[in-house]
Amino acid sequence: MAGGMDxxxxxxxxxxxxxxxxxxxxxFIDLMAVTISFLIMTAVWTQIGxxxxxxxxxxxxxxxxxxxxxxxxxxxxxxxxxxxxxxxAQLGDAITNARDDKGQLQLVKVQxxxxxxxxxxxxxxxxxxxxxxxxxxxxxxxxxxxxxxDGLTAVSVSPVAA
Amino acid sequence: MPIKVPGKRYGVRLAKSxxxxxxxxxxxxxxxxxxxITPLVDMFVIIVLFLIANxxxxxxxxxxxxxxxxxxxxxxxxxDLAPIVVISATDVIMDxxxxxxxxDLAHEDYLSIPALEExxxxxxxxxxxxxxxxxxxxxxxxxxNIQGHKEIPFKVLKRVMFSCQNAGYGNINFAVLDAGAKAAxxxxxxxx
Numbered sequence: 001m002a003g004g005m006d007x008x009x010x011x012x013x014x015x016x017x018x019x020x021x022x023x024x025x026x027x028f029i030d031l032m033a034v035t036i037s038f039l040i041m042t043a044v045w046t047q048i049g050x051x052x053x054x055x056x057x058x059x060x061x062x063x064x065x066x067x068x069x070x071x072x073x074x075x076x077x078x079x080x081x082x083x084x085x086x087x088x089a090q091l092g093d094a095i096t097n098a099r100d101d102k103g104q105l106q107l108v109k110v111q112x113x114x115x116x117x118x119x120x121x122x123x124x125x126x127x128x129x130x131x132x133x134x135x136x137x138x139x140x141x142x143x144x145x146x147x148x149x150d151g152l153t154a155v156s157v158s159p160v161a162a
Numbered sequence: 163m164p165i166k167v168p169g170k171r172y173g174v175r176l177a178k179s180x181x182x183x184x185x186x187x188x189x190x191x192x193x194x195x196x197x198x199i200t201p202l203v204d205m206f207v208i209i210v211l212f213l214i215a216n217x218x219x220x221x222x223x224x225x226x227x228x229x230x231x232x233x234x235x236x237x238x239x240x241x242d243l244a245p246i247v248v249i250s251a252t253d254v255i256m257d258x259x260x261x262x263x264x265x266d267l268a269h270e271d272y273l274s275i276p277a278l279e280e281x282x283x284x285x286x287x288x289x290x291x292x293x294x295x296x297x298x299x300x301x302x303x304x305x306x307n308i309q310g311h312k313e314i315p316f317k318v319l320k321r322v323m324f325s326c327q328n329a330g331y332g333n334i335n336f337a338v339l340d341a342g343a344k345a346a347x348x349x350x351x352x353x354x
Contacts, residue, residue, distance in 0.1 A: 043213060049240060141312075145338075
């Protein structure tokens with residue numbers, strides 16, 4: 001059996017003791033096999049997370065009083081364009097043709113605008129994403145993810161007012 | 163004629179050969195072979211460490227199905243245990259029961275989904291009763307997880323969100339696949 005361990009020479013009383021001791025590895029391998037089976041059976045292979053949002057008109061935010069003094073950031077998400085406004089003023093032009101060849105939304109311009117806003121109003125962490133009815137869920141999630149990534153962690157989602 | 167030991171008989175020419183005559187071989191080969199356990203134990207240890215590192219104590223909260231392809235996001239939090247509303251490409255499902263059809267929801271102009279609201283209210287009532295009986299002092303959190311197919315239109319999603327809000331579930335969480343913040347940073351840098 002493999003797995004010898006040197007225990008030294010032992011005492012010096014006449015009869016010589018063996019230098020190597022054999023460790024029985026069979027229980028160890030059994031334990032390993034059981035542990036591996038258990039871990040494989042209970043493993044979660046898909047890593048799923050959550051993006052927390054609130055729908056407009058929901059429970060009041062504890063920071064609401066503080067945020068009321070700050071200009072409100074609004075992002076209008078339509079199928080073909082994105083507009084960002086601070087207070088009542090629109091920031092820059094509307095972002096159009098924001099999709100790549102595969103139809104994926106490219107949010108580099110949005111990221112730049114949100115960073116500018118964060119530099120100007122660092123205390124504001126709330127944003128309202130007004131979404132049109134035909135916008136895909138995947139696009140909405142990408143925009144929310146971008147907002148959270150840029151420090152606007154209190155995201156509320158609302159439909160575009162008719 | 164002498165009696166010979168049974169076995170291979172080579173021709174006269176080969177009998178003189180050193181190789182075929184068998185003179186080179188040793189007396190007897192051992193019938194047992196030692197098995198090297200060390201690499202096996204090493205491999206086991208590595209597998210165990212890898213699996214422990216990936217171990218999730220919360221387990222699998224969502225049931226993944228083929229009908230629901232989740233969108234991907236980078237800045238996510240860990241999923242909590244809460245009621246789950248599934249929006250597949252065809253149905254809105256809660257607790258394994260279809261409460262509405264997506265095609266119908268997309269055509270109607272109402273905001274509320276009565277069947278979904280009813281189920282959510284029942285779930286809320288049960289949760290509050292359980293906490294009350296346990297007297298653990300935990301207030302109802304109002305968390306709900308929405309497991310939506312990535313292609314569904316916002317018109318359907320807003321109706322589900324409105325129903326959750328009406329039923330008292332104001333903390334809405336979108337379930338997404340975790341792409342990892344580092345990977346996202348790398349992609350953005352490359353895009354620039």
